[in-house]
Amino acid sequence: MAKSKFEYVREFESHNTCLPNCFIVVRVDGKGFHKFTEAHGFEKPNDRDGLLLMSKAAACVMEEFNDISCAYGQSDEFSFVFNRDTNVYKRRTEKILSVVNSLFTSSYVFFWDKFICRRLKYPPSFDARIVMYPTVKNLRDYMCWRQADAHINNLYNTAFWGLVQKSGHTKQEAEKILCGTVSSEKHEIMFKNCNINYNNECELYKKGTMLVKRLVHKGKGDSYNTVYVPLNCDIINDKFWNENPHILNSDLDTPVCQEINEECQLVFVKTKKICDDSTKKTKEKKNRNPQRRNHVKAETNGVIE
Numbered sequence: 509m510a511k512s513k514f515e516y517v518r519e520f521e522s523h524n525t526c527l528p529n530c531f532i533v534v535r536v537d538g539k540g541f542h543k544f545t546e547a548h549g550f551e552k553p554n555d556r557d558g559l560l561l562m563s564k565a566a567a568c569v570m571e572e573f574n575d576i577s578c579a580y581g582q583s584d585e586f587s588f589v590f591n592r593d594t595n596v597y598k599r600r601t602e603k604i605l606s607v608v609n610s611l612f613t614s615s616y617v618f619f620w621d622k623f624i625c626r627r628l629k630y631p632p633s634f635d636a637r638i639v640m641y642p643t644v645k646n647l648r649d650y651m652c653w654r655q656a657d658a659h660i661n662n663l664y665n666t667a668f669w670g671l672v673q674k675s676g677h678t679k680q681e682a683e684k685i686l687c688g689t690v691s692s693e694k695h696e697i698m699f700k701n702c703n704i705n706y707n708n709e710c711e712l713y714k715k716g717t718m719l720v721k722r723l724v725h726k727g728k729g730d731s732y733n734t735v736y737v738p739l740n741c742d743i744i745n746d747k748f749w750n751e752n753p754h755i756l757n758s759d760l761d762t763p764v765c766q767e768i769n770e771e772c773q774l775v776f777v778k779t780k781k782i783c784d785d786s787t788k789k790t791k792e793k794k795n796r797n798p799q800r801r802n803h804v805k806a807e808t809n810g811v812i813e
Contacts, residue, residue: 526599530640531592531647534608538584539633545584547629552673553665554713561623562586563717565615567736569608570719577755580651580743582658582716586612589647591758601638609636644756652744658716666709667694670702711740718743720752723764734762 526532538544550558559581566579566586575594580587588608590596597603613634620628641647664686671682686694698704706714718739723732741748754760 524601526601526604526638527640527642528599529592530642532590532594532599532604533587533639533641533647533650534590534605534636535585535587535639536609536612536634536636539635541584541632544630544632548624548626553662553669554710556710556712557623557625559712559717561616561619563719563738564619564623565612566717566719568615568619569612570721570736572611573608575758577721577758578752579719580654580716581719582654583661585654587651587654589651589755593758605636605638609634612636647756648749655716655743659714662709662713663691663694663706666704666706666713667698667702670698670704674702674704715740715742718748720755721762723762725764732764737765 562581570576575591575596576588577591578589668682671677695706719736722735722737
């Protein structure tokens with residue numbers, strides 16, 4: 509930056525940094541999404557396409573930041589977990605927060621037409637907050653909290669809209685029926701009044717979406733794809749964390765899977781080259797051969813990969 513007499517104004521800037529050795533969690537949350545979903549005709553209690561769009565936008569954020577180990581989303585929110593040893597943007601709070609939020613929002617708008625068949629009437633907005641968790645237990649408890657919140661909200665919403673859409677109650681009547689009820693009572697109301705067995709509801713709605721990294725071998729050679737796979741699974745119990753230890757420990761390698769389920773329509777693919785030592789040496793040999801380089805250049809129209 510050029511020096512000038514006006515440069516002193518930079519001294520007014522302040523930079524907050526995230527505490528070292530802490531997991532950084534950025535939670536993006538829809539602002540005024542009740543009004544937004546009403547205006548755009550989202551299905552109640554859950555709009556599958558809208559949820560898939562949220563996960564696609566989250567996958568775009570994960571692709572941008574290698575230090576995000578996982579992301580969990582439900583309803584109109586997504587939480588992004590940065591490795592505790594990340595030094596992205598020198599751990600500057602406002603920088604991380606603003607870039608994640610703006611990229612998520614712009615990706616949501618960019619992919620709107622790919623998931624939603626209705627015209628976007630006005631731009632959505634998201635707020636965001638950043639929280640630091642010093643221990644693995646703190647982080648796991650946070651993720652459990654968000655999934656428990658997803659279950660509680662979805663159970664109520666499914667019962668509420670079941671009473672409205674299937675039993676013909678008004679919204680006021682549905683609220684009165686559900687007021688003060690516990691989970692078992694909501695299950696019974698849905699089963700008897702709405703012919704809904706909540707246990708058979710889609711796992712996407714009940715458990716939310718956990719986005720995790722996987723490596724998939726492209727075929728021959730040493731090339732892999734990094735994919736971000738949506739899982740609608742229980743993250744409160746130990747099973748998920750035991751199967752994905754790399755989320756909590758950035759020193760561990762990303763798991764390799766043989767294939768991706770066809771239902772994972774959101775998989776965001778990024779090519780990643782992984783070479784062993786022998787392959788590297790072979791490439792270095794080829795690069796030292798000028799005739800070989802000229803031959804490759806001619807074949808690729810001047811582009812050397």
